[in-house]
Amino acid sequence: MTNKAHILVVDDDLTSRVALSGYFETEGYRVSEAEDGAQMRSVFAGGDVDLIMLDIRLPDDDGLTLLKEVRKQSDVGIIMVTGRTDEVDRIVALEMEADDYVIKPFSPRELLARSKNLLRRVKAARVPAIADERVLSFAGWSLDLDKRGLQSPEGGEVRLTRGEFELLSALVENKGRVLTRDNLLDHLNHREWDPSDRTVDVLIGRLRRKIEVNPKDPSLIRTVHGIGYVFTGVH
Amino acid sequence: MTNKAHILVVDDDLTSRVALSGYFETEGYRVSEAEDGAQMRSVFAGGDVDLIMLDIRLPDDDGLTLLKEVRKQSDVGIIMVTGRTDEVDRIVALEMEADDYVIKPFSPRELLARSKNLLRRVKAARVPAIADERVLSFAGWSLDLDKRGLQSPEGGEVRLTRGEFELLSALVENKGRVLTRDNLLDHLNHREWDPSDRTVDVLIGRLRRKIEVNPKDPSLIRTVHGIGYVFTGVH
């Protein structure tokens, strides 16, 4: 998959939390951590969590209570983290529609295999939900993030190279905010910028010739001398 | 759930098979049984199986071989039935994308809870597929998802290999959205993509020679340099 899955680890015990996060980070997942229900809700509200590793024993809210709360509003993947002695609660958790549980101490290899399989299922179900188009509009233009194409106000399709597209979407997504070359180059490739690097300038130039009415006097992509560029198109 | 889920129990041992079937039947599921790979294939070919309980030890084909075979062509739920001594194979099974395993003798309550949760996920992913048209049309062509065949605008039947079909259906189902090679290879087989893997490129090439008016200048399947491919046929 192009996008890394986002995993939320909820555990009050620092040791297990770090261990879990470590495993997942090594595998290239994006990991967030929470110590309690409040922090969990805060991260979960971001709306892009794919899998929750949820400790069944927490100081404030019971893990099972949180499980119920989350399940009520979401089909996110949930794996309960349990101790050796939680036998009964494990079954209860499964019956409350937790997808799985692991027992501390866990086998990393099995844990990762299970997580991966579950993520596959979660994502498969989510695709149709994200099916709505992601389109950024400005000054009559529309930039389709799925199609990776740009439509002119007249309706014609304008072809953009990968670099031009990355640059334009970064600018439009941050419209009104000045982005440095360093910043833009990071969006483009993941690369450090040094003062002799003119890549961004050249690409901005090519972009202007494609979308500006008068490329010599740009109105959409403005230069901020000594800093970088800023997108000033109206919505 | 409106329709009863269909569960296929594959086990050569009569005792475990009957035990498993019994549990599921009590819960109101529709259960089929198979003693070996051949019988399994026969039932599975019916196309309406939601969950397979697959013994990891079978007389003829290895359970893992069957697992691989099924996974190659389907996202059906799979729970491996293992003995106490199969520790290593359990992990291997998970890594071959089995959803779960149970250890004989199993706790009926846990088994049923796990099955129920998995069925929920399997069905969630399947609903949109069934709800959608089973025939996808574009530019005069029609792709029959049940028949796994393609009809040309002139009415002739064009033969597609499994790989070509998987690729084309993935592209058409996501028309207008750019799919990465990673993405496409995942539809094709369940396999990770690495930059040296040219399988997708070759298959796309073969596909183009079958459906494009001018394969040298493709209009249906467009290349998005540095990203992947996108289907741009009109409906």
Place this chain on the structure above:
DNA sequence: AATGGTGTAAACATGATGTAAACACACAAG
């Protein structure tokens, strides 16, 4: 005016893509 930043044409280098051919493997037929 001096200095460093920016625009841009042109050349360049490199990695991505198209594709033929060889290969590997499973399966079916003899």
Place this chain on the structure above:
DNA sequence: CTTGTGTGTTTACATCATGTTTACACCATT
């Protein structure tokens, strides 16, 4: 078992797209 067939995968190489560099003119700021 052996042979043949279909098909996915790998290899190899020609070609292409495009990001990057270079060079120089021009501009902005001091």
